[in-house]
Amino acid sequence: MSASETIAAIITAPGEAGVSIVRVSGPEAFEIADKIFKCNAPAPSLRKANTFVYGKITDGDVEVDEGLLLIFRAPHSYTAEDVVEFQCHGGGTSAKRVLRSCFHAGARAADAGEFTRRAFLNGRIDLLQAEAIMDLVRAHSDRSQTAALQQLEGKLSQSFQDLYDRLLQVAAQLEATLDFPEDELPASVLPQILSNLSKAEQDLDFLLSTWNEGHVLRDGALVVLSGKPNVGKSTLLNTLLGHERAIVSDIAGTTRDSIEAEFILEGIPLRLVDTAGLRESVDVIEQQGIIRTRDYLSKADLHIHLIDLSQKADSQTYENFEDLIPGKSILVCNKSDLPRMFHVEQWPTGIPIVETAIKDEIGYQELKNALASLLSSSIDLSARPHAVISERHRLVLVEVKTELAGIKDLLSGCMGDEALVLAIPGLREALVRLGEVTGREYHEDLLDEVFSTFCIGK
Ligand SMILES: Nc1nc2c(ncn2[C@@H]2O[C@H](COP(=O)(O)OP(=O)(O)OP(=O)(O)O)[C@@H](O)[C@H]2O)c(=O)[nH]1
Ligand SMILES: [Mg+2]
Structure with a gap:
């Protein structure tokens, strides 16, 4: 090339x-x-x-x-x-x-991504901006697109630049300190270095805190619908999508394979998954379907569990309740239009419960509100969309955070030459890794990794 x-x-x-x-x-x-x-x-x-x-x-x-x-x-x-x-x-x-x-x-x-790679190599954009171009192309919702646009405009680059500059300042302070004989070191130097390191850690933690939002905006939040057969999972999927995506019937075990579909809620992309109903089954195909349901449940960002109010609770009901996680799950009590047969001794705690008759769209808006409320724990829906980090950036930040914690420990212990000599290479390493996010530091493998996700013509 x-x-x-x-x-x-x-x-x-x-x-x-x-x-x-x-x-x-x-x-x-x-x-x-x-x-x-x-x-x-x-x-x-x-x-x-x-x-x-x-x-x-x-x-x-x-x-x-x-x-x-x-x-x-x-x-x-x-x-x-x-x-x-x-x-x-x-x-x-x-x-x-x-x-x-x-x-x-x-x-x-x-080659795939070669136009953008050249824009980067020619210094027109940095690596974060190059990635933003692909995020823009792939954005599934207005909110994802606005976040990518902010990144393209350099908002994230600026945050990384500020963090880099602060650490560079610490590195310069450490190097300068080495020139002093130990007993002549001004008393203010160490607190200054430690304070700069703490500020860098705060900036870094803020950037890390945007990862979950970044993941949801780029990949979509994985929302898994689960429950026993016939409770109305496929009916709910179809109602959310506004068309008959999944087959609905009164035969328990209709959905055998997981069905994934895209849905936008309040500008946030969701990957909705309808699953095979959870029950003991001797049917080999149904068993495979249930394995897939379990697999999706283990990866879910959010989980909507349905029960049928017109049926009695049994041991499977309680077993399914164990999958509910506060902050992540919603319990939907469906078929409220039918005579109520469902009774349990103990409702799961910390889980929002919404009563619905999905078939008639009763309780449907409440369910969407409950879903938006759970999403708001990872995305502040009232805030304007802003640039957010990706998995590649998170991995670098986690490494830099570990490096900084080590340096702080060294310097807090003592301020001898030995600590300084040990701290400086760690800080240099942290700067190199941080530089790889914006592409200030790069090597062919890094560029291959970033641009391998691009398409031809981009
Ligand atoms: N009365 C009533 N019936 C409903 C409601 N929601 C769904 N149903 C009916 O319940 C039956 C099962 O619905 P599905 O959506 O296929 O149920 P499912 O959970 O996907 O079932 P499996 O795919 O077998 O796991 C269908 O006959 C639906 O029309 C509701 O709110 N009230
Ligand atoms: Mg179904």
Whole structure:
């Protein structure tokens, strides 16, 4: 992979559409445009930046499409290189023919994420901003999209920069301290260093506290519907989605396999999972389904457990209650429209209980409110969306936190030269790791890891 090569890819989604765009980036972008784009004079390479022109796109002697050519000159382009973009016709064929023509004229196919990787390598954006671009593309809700936009605008980069600068200041203070003979060290130095370290720890803890929200906004909160067969799980899934996604019937054991569907609640993406009903079963397929239910329950962010008020409680009911976790689970007492047969000695404690007749949408709004209330423990719904860290960033922060705790212990014990000498490498390591989040420090493996999640054309 070399920036001396000119790369090309279709940057719009496949499928029928009015327009598709082919981007070409690199030193030969204009040479390629001159070869394949026929327009009124002047030729593309002689045209001004940030202009567009109509013309015919050719491959050798063959005209392959007509469209617009957009002109960007380094460093004012997506990649910060010379870039031309062909706006041609959408659909399965036109853009592919235009792309092939670019290859014949000297471009090579761009790898997944290569345009954005070049934008990073050319210093136009940092690694956090590069990741934000993919988060934007993948955002499932307004809130996720706004958080990604904030990250692209550099809000998260600034927080990491502030943390980095504070630790750099501590490193400088420690190095300076080494120059003093031990008995001449000013008394104020150690408290200053420790206070800076504590402030860094606070900033770090704040960033870490945004992880759960980041996980929910990027991946969606996994909300698992569970309960005995026939309690109304699939009816609830369909009601939430507003269409008949799962089969509903009065035969217990209708849902055999887990069914996942996306649902947006208050701007937050949820991955709803309808599951096979929990019961003792001799049916091998049903047993497999129940294993999957258990697997989903172990990974769930939130859990809606349903019971049927028209049926008597039994030992399975109590066994299922053991899966309920305060702060994570809601108990839905369904079929309240039917004569009540359900009685238990002991209701689970600390679990919100909502009575419903889902079939008639009774109690449905209360259930959505209870769900939003549980979600608000990881996301402050009243606050404006803000940039939040991802799993990659969390792993680095956890390491840096451990490193800082070790340094604080060393320095709190004594302020001898030995402690200083031991503390300095730890701090340097913490700075290197922190630098990897924004890409101030990077190596090929790190870039491969980050950009491997990108798609072609991004
Ligand atoms: N009376 C009444 N019937 C309901 C209600 N909710 C669901 N049902 C009925 O209960 C039956 C079972 O509903 P499902 O949604 O298939 O139940 P399930 O929990 O998915 O069942 P399995 O897939 O077998 O585990 C269907 O006949 C529904 O129409 C309700 O609130 N009141
Ligand atoms: Mg079902």
